[in-house]
Amino acid sequence: MRRSLTVQGENFPLSTPFRISRGTKTAAEVVTVRITQDGLTGWGEAVPYARYGETVETTIAAIEPLRDALEAGVGREELLGLLPAGAARNAVDCALWDLEMRLAGTDAATSLGIPTPLQPIPTALTVGLDTPARMAEAALAIANVPLVKVKVDRSDPAAQLRAVRRAAPRPRMIVDPNESWTIEDVRALQDLMIELRIDLLEQPLPANEDGALAGFRSAIPIAADESIHSAEDLDALPDGYDIVNIKLDKSGGLTGALELEKAARARGLGIMTGCMVCSSLSIAPAMLIGTRSLFADLDGPLWLAHDRPGGVSAAAGMLSPPQPGFWGGLS
Secondary structure (H helix, E strand, O other): OOOEEEEEEEEEEEEEEEEEOOEEEEEEEEEEEEEEEOOEEEEEEEOOOHHHOOOHHHHHHHHHHHHHHHHHOOOHHHHOOOOOOOHHHHHHHHHHHHHHHHHHOOEHHHHOOOOOOOOOEEOOEEEOOOOHHHHHHHHHHOOOOOEEEEEOOOOOHHHHHHHHHHHOOOOEEEEEOOOOOOHHHHHHOHHHHHHOOOOEEEOOOOHHHHHHHOOOOOOOOEEEOOOOOOHHHHHHOOOOOOEEEEOHHHHOOHHHHHHHHHHHHHOOOEEEEOOOOOOHHHHHHHHHHHOOOOEEOOOHHHHEOOOOOOOOEEEOOEEEOOOOOOOOEOO
């Protein structure tokens, strides 16, 4: 057995800017890995995230030293000991999943006991951070979808949320401050979130300050995002969290994500599946967990001006899987 490995950075411009409390994104910068064996190619994608000190260049640099091992046949389980959880391992792990399924003549969903064909799932559609008036305009355009996610900061979250809820009174709603709040903000905004029928508050506090949630009982379920990367992080997670947001770029691939899902469920925590701003190649493996999550936030490709051919599609807030053979085997 001999394989070949290719690693490259790719850039996908967005159709509109994506704004959160940490800044604005105008393109999805990804790393794509392809591993070929016996005429079949598995591929995977990662989104290096500056929040974790990652860039396209550092991600590629982390993968290249493993070239000989990967081309000699290193598998997914061995990979866990060769790269830490993060973008680099995610791209390689997902490429190995895809290749493994193609070589076996099966697909990833079947191998995980997930009914096929995959059915559309509701995904959060994001209202980016802006003035309350502009956020209301964005919310009005998606007012009839099942689930909306609202990016806020500390400037005036009450005005931001009221504007969105007035424009979109029907959808379930996730509020995501992206670590910009304090515990005092969380306490002070409890009544407002009840009034506005908020379903989930995602990572309100900075990850290194979320110890303040220990013993806190929120009226609104709180999800950990930046505070949880892999199953190893669960022991340090404060008990104020109710749900964990699993992202493959944090867990280091589908293999690590499945480990985190299993361990979180064993502790009685709910599951959310999220993503970075990405192409459909990142979403295809994430959908396998998203199909059995309380919340799926997988609208990354919907921000792109042009996605990869054959990728996911969405209508009225329902996300349909990629075309057969796109990722996960059965080419």
